[in-house]
Amino acid sequence: MSHIAKSRLTQAQLDAHWMAYSGNRQFKKDPRIITAASGKYYTDLDGRKIFDGLSGLWTCGLGHSVPAINEAVAEQVKTLDYSPAFQYGHEKSFLLAEQITEFMPEGLNRIFFTGSGSESVDTALKIARAYWRKKGMGTKTKFIGRAKGYHGSSISGFSVGGIPANRTLYGQGLESYHLPHTQAPGTEFTKGMAEQGKERADDLLNLIMMHDASNIAAVIVEPMSGSAGVIVPPQGYLQRLREICDQHNILLIFDEVITAFGRMGAKTGAEAFGVTPDIMTTAKQVTNGVIPMGAVAFKQEIYDTFMEHGGPDYLLEAPHGYTYSAHPIACAAGLASLGEIKRQGLIERVNNMSAAWGDSVHQLKEADSMVTDIRNFGFAAGISIAPIDGEPAKRPFQIAMAMWDKGYYVRYGADTIQLAPPFTTEPAEIDSLINALGEAIKQTE
Ligand SMILES: Cc1ncc(COP(=O)(O)O)c(C=O)c1O
Numbered sequence: 001m002s003h004i005a006k007s008r009l010t011q012a013q014l015d016a017h018w019m020a021y022s023g024n025r026q027f028k029k030d031p032r033i034i035t036a037a038s039g040k041y042y043t044d045l046d047g048r049k050i051f052d053g054l055s056g057l058w059t060c061g062l063g064h065s066v067p068a069i070n071e072a073v074a075e076q077v078k079t080l081d082y083s084p085a086f087q088y089g090h091e092k093s094f095l096l097a098e099q100i101t102e103f104m105p106e107g108l109n110r111i112f113f114t115g116s117g118s119e120s121v122d123t124a125l126k127i128a129r130a131y132w133r134k135k136g137m138g139t140k141t142k143f144i145g146r147a148k149g150y151h152g153s154s155i156s157g158f159s160v161g162g163i164p165a166n167r168t169l170y171g172q173g174l175e176s177y178h179l180p181h182t183q184a185p186g187t188e189f190t191k192g193m194a195e196q197g198k199e200r201a202d203d204l205l206n207l208i209m210m211h212d213a214s215n216i217a218a219v220i221v222e223p224m225s226g227s228a229g230v231i232v233p234p235q236g237y238l239q240r241l242r243e244i245c246d247q248h249n250i251l252l253i254f255d256e257v258i259t260a261f262g263r264m265g266a267k268t269g270a271e272a273f274g275v276t277p278d279i280m281t282t283a284k285q286v287t288n289g290v291i292p293m294g295a296v297a298f299k300q301e302i303y304d305t306f307m308e309h310g311g312p313d314y315l316l317e318a319p320h321g322y323t324y325s326a327h328p329i330a331c332a333a334g335l336a337s338l339g340e341i342k343r344q345g346l347i348e349r350v351n352n353m354s355a356a357w358g359d360s361v362h363q364l365k366e367a368d369s370m371v372t373d374i375r376n377f378g379f380a381a382g383i384s385i386a387p388i389d390g391e392p393a394k395r396p397f398q399i400a401m402a403m404w405d406k407g408y409y410v411r412y413g414a415d416t417i418q419l420a421p422p423f424t425t426e427p428a429e430i431d432s433l434i435n436a437l438g439e440a441i442k443q444t445e
Pocket of ligand 1: 119121151152222226256258283
């Protein structure tokens with residue numbers, strides 16, 4: 001029986017949903033419908049167990065249906081299902097803000113809540129501009145992103161983002177310029193951070209020369225690019241960006257929507273790489289993906305600037321926010337999720353297992369000559385696949401579909417396959433994931 005027939009969905013119902021970042025036409029011919037999730041596995045319409053090789057969308061490091069989160073959410077719905085985000089508060093947002101600061105590098109201790117990673121990025125960029133205006137430097141409005149960066153789907157996010165396919169359709173964005181990416185020729189198959197490539201940060205000096213620091217609000221980078229296929233910063237690169245930003249009075253924003261709260265085997269990418277930004281955007285893992293939420297961490301001086309220049313205290317210091325900022329159910333999920341990460345010692349676990357994870361993933365080099373590069377850090381890996389002429393995204397799609405048939409969910413994007421298994425993944429599960437992927441790659445020749 002076809003999956004459409006099995007799903008009880010009509011073609012009209014399938015057509016009614018314009019799916020996000022999906023090949024709608026291909027999907028709707030033979031839908032991959034997920035019916036349940038528990039622990040590290042999904043169940044599909046055929047009742048098959050499917051290993052979650054990307055922790056949802058880099059969201060569910062704790063796995064699925066975590067009792068502590070389920071209970072916290074159920075309790076919260078019964079007690080306070082919604083509370084107005086503007087001018088009134090509920091206790092859990094303050095508790096969660098404090099909890100998040102425990103995961104942040106020292107000094108990033110003021111938390112603004114959003115509903116997603118894209119909203120977190122929008123918040124960071126708006127506040128960066130407003131900060132300079134509050135300081136009497138209102139000409140500082142331009143942004144510097146980086147090639148291959150991903151910063152979400154809003155107009156601001158695609159403007160600073162550097163994945164061409166995400167930009168070309170959408171016309172004019174914010175005034176943004178881009179650093180080169182750090183996936184340098186000669187560093188293929190590096191485990192962890194490459195020794196060469198730090199000097200690519202110096203391109204920021206060229207952009208500053210072109211535009212002048214008096215016109216630049218902030219530099220935004222993912223400390224480790226996730227969506228472009230796990231691009232790990234070269235040694236010393238982020239330090240150099242930090243140095244240049246400091247010298248030129250430019251804010252440094254780390255977009256840690258993927259890297260915060262454990263994925264790197266550290267509390268954040270900032271901790272893993274030893275560099276503290278002025279602003280950090282987060283989302284995804286903060287609630288283990290159970291309820292949408294984002295959180296932006298600011299250094300205190302930024303918050304203080306708004307408070308000092310806020311006018312009479314009944315006025316808003318920053319007219320910015322979302323109906324779902326600090327949603328009580330998201331806050332309950334966040335408290336439970338971060339509590340479980342700590343209680344289960346998962347950051348240490350990922351850190352301890354990351355070298356073995358890297359060794360396993362790098363075995364794929366031998367799988368086939370079409371594997372042209374492998375990168376890894378923490379519990380994340382990106383595998384580059386030689387493109388078919390004129391169709392660079394086709395082979396990764398075919399590989400991911402072959403994996404789905406074998407009972408593994410992995411992400412494909414551009415010419416890469418991306419892996420990010422749950423923090424609780426056992427060595428035997430890593431082996432079977434990598435073996436299956438090796439077979440799927442061979443199969444796709
Ligand atoms: C680094 C980064 N920033 C921003 C986003 C956007 O997050 P969202 O899809 O929750 O809006 C993502 C999503 O993958 C991301 O990886």
